[in-house]
Amino acid sequence: MPQLKMPENYLKSNPKIAIIGGSGLEDPKFFKKIKEVNIKTPFGYPSSPITIADFHGKKVAFLSRHGKKHQFPPHKVPQRANIWxxxxxxxxxIIGVGAVGSLKREFKxxxxxxxxxxxDFTKKRDxxxxxxxxVHITSADPFCPELARLLYQAGKKLNISIHQNGTYICIEGPRFSTKAESKFFRNFADIVGMxxxxxxxxxxxxxxxxxxxASVTDWDVWKTGREVSWERILNTMKTNMVKLREILKQSILKIPSQRVCPCRNILKDAK
Ligand SMILES: [Zn+2]
Structure with missing residues (x-):
């Protein structure tokens, strides 16, 4: 079998940190844009050109997950092209910013x-x-502990209502959950997203x-009388955007240049 050839670095003095998120983060007041690059991959083009920006002296890449025109619904996001x-x-x-519904009373x-x-409750993705x-990578602890800690500490310092260690159940979408599904998910997870x-x-x-x-936008559908709607999600997303930007700012400036977490050599034990 041919070995998968890892991509080589595309640019010199490139960004080491990326944010994947929605359009609200790509405000010129938040990022000082340096340039935009459109990168072809063996899996096609990413969902949007990648913005390379100066972020308080640090280079950061920004990728719009759903495309600049929000043309990719969650189940159609070209994820392999994005990450490649x-x-x-x-x-x-990578810090993946997204909107989720709450499955627990304490996650408001x-x-x-x-x-x-x-x-993972998705059904047909790449x-x-x-x-x-x-190749079987370990997924026992699937998130970077160092990055998660920095994000959480930044939120705490800013006096933002932030939770750590939330279990995220990812559904296929694009439809929202039924009430039965939502009640089922509540037994095992804290938040639900796509x-x-x-x-x-x-x-x-x-x-x-x-x-x-993740920013909590709604109560999903388990809470009677507070069913999720797209309009309600958009409203809460707008107010949450300010908090997300502050957390990103505080935490990104604290990210050390060298990695010591286990993420950096996961493949060693995967083949
Ligand atoms: Zn890591």
Whole structure:
């Protein structure tokens, strides 16, 4: 079987940190854009050109997960192209920003959550780069502990209502859950979303650190009278954007240049 050829670094003095998120983060007041690159990968083009920006003296890459025109629904995001393109740029750490519903009373709309575990309830996505060789990466602790800690500490310092160690259940979508599903999920997870999988898995397969920074927008459908709607999600997302930006700012400035976490050599024990 031919070995998968790892992408080589695309640019010199490239960004080592990337944010994958929605359009609200790409405000010129938040990022000082240096340039935009459109990177072709063996899996096609990413969901958007990648913005390389100066972020208080640190170079950061920004990728719009759903495309600049929000043209990719969660189940159609070209995840392999996205992660491959970031690896090609030289990115070592990814913060995946997204919106989630709450499955627990203590996780309120407006709160922010970093995760330490996920449950995968998606159905038909491209889950791996390794279709032609056998590679089993460990997923016991699927998120970068260092990145998650920095995000959580930044939120705490800013006095933002933030939770650590939230279990994220990722559903296929694009429909929301039924009440029966939502009640079932509540037994095992804290938050529910549609975008985490396979973003986190693919990043790990290329030895990139990954942490999820999720904003709670609604109560999903388990709470009677407070059913999820797209309009309600958009409203809460707007107010949460300010908090997410502050957390990103505080935490990214604290990320050390050298990695010591286990993410950086996961493949060693995977083949
Ligand atoms: Zn890591």
């Amino acid at each position: 393109a970031l690896k090609k740029l030289g990115v070592e750490r 709309p407006g709160d922010i959550v970093t995760s330490d575990q996920f449950i 889950y791996t780069f390794y279709d032609k060789e056998t 975008t985490l999988i396979p973003e986190v898995n693919l990043a790990r397969e290329l030895e990139i650190c990954y942490s999820s920074l």
